[in-house]
Amino acid sequence: MVEKDSDRSQVKLEQILTAAQKRFGHYGLSKTAMIDIANDIGMSKASLYYYFKDKETIFTAVMEREQVLFVHEMRKIIDAPVKAEQKLTEYVNLRIALLQKMLTLGKFSFGSLMEIKPQIHCLLQDFNKEEKKMIGDILDYGVKNKEFSAETTHKHAEFFIDTLLSIRKKILSEHSDEDTIEFSPHKYQKLKEQTNMFASIFIKGITA
Amino acid sequence: MVEKDSDRSQVKLEQILTAAQKRFGHYGLSKTAMIDIANDIGMSKASLYYYFKDKETIFTAVMEREQVLFVHEMRKIIDAPVKAEQKLTEYVNLRIALLQKMLTLGKFSFGSLMEIKPQIHCLLQDFNKEEKKMIGDILDYGVKNKEFSAETTHKHAEFFIDTLLSIRKKILSEHSDEDTIEFSPHKYQKLKEQTNMFASIFIKGITA
């Protein structure tokens, strides 16, 4: 594994992640072989292990990239001078887009993959916390603005994130014969409807 | 299969269902053999097929019993002269109790069983519709009483039921290593908290 962060190393790292992301996007985690990624960038398989501990770590790194990007987008929304209500709505829409990326990326079933691989599970859990923090910030901002009633914003943020996750999981797991999930336009539509409805009722429910 | 509904037949039917319910409750659907049920009531396995088409039908019948009981309880609540808000709250609590019965009964994973067995899937779908109708009635009642804002109660009822289902499924599927689900006190508590919070925010969200 690489220790020193030379420019040369950084380039290689990016190269690997980009190739891996393409493979994972097409074939999913399990059906992508390390040798495939290596061949794509004209490298030997063994070299990959110089840069990354194992396959799971590469996958995790790819996911993390997307998450970081998402958090950046969200921070922009959080810092924007608009009503808290609008921030929540934008979050919901942006979150669906992220889901879409994650799914086409991994072709994983929420149910199986997450529980088994500890590293990925851990990453998602951290991200979940980050999300709750962001929503908590939005709610606090809404309370400060007399937009929302001043209740336990922490609990509300947790509830908001958890429920949205529940909705996503349920809709995605419908009709899943195999362990791969296809994010059909129908599911996309349904998910959008239900999450938007949830957001709108949630907002009304906590409005001062 | 039995055609004529003699008293004698009815007694046998009940006997089978009761024995089956015990077995399913202890060992779940897949780990309960027809021969076990037959032995429990001193009958030959072949006789069971005189009364029921197949194993799945027995299981379905057992589940249906519980559902019918639940609907009766709910109708009592719906007809009671209390605020719609209270009716919704009572529904949520009663619904958790039903879930508990269903789970100890079948030890099934929502994810696997339901999709595969068409008959059970169908029963649950019908029950789902029945639930939406009941909640729709409560919402209509609430609108009539000026308790709730007069919006599309039908859509709201659907959303309410679907979201509660999502929440149940997600919490139940947490940490499920095998395909059996244990309804631990911890999960029970969590489920209660989240569904109650959802109900309370939902009610505020649609209150006039």
Added chain:
DNA sequence: ATTTGACTATTTTGGAATAAAAGTCAAAAG
């Protein structure tokens, strides 16, 4: 510091043999 071929270790796959349970039916019992 980086790369790799040759290596080992682990996982997955497929298939055949086996066991277990589902489901059928003709004949018997009441």
Added chain:
DNA sequence: CTTTTGACTTTTATTCCAAAATAGTCAAAT
């Protein structure tokens, strides 16, 4: 005619195993 059953066939689940594929290691080379 209704109900029951032992003996039967069919289907499904389990086990075992060998072969193939893939993950991951390491000493030597660049």
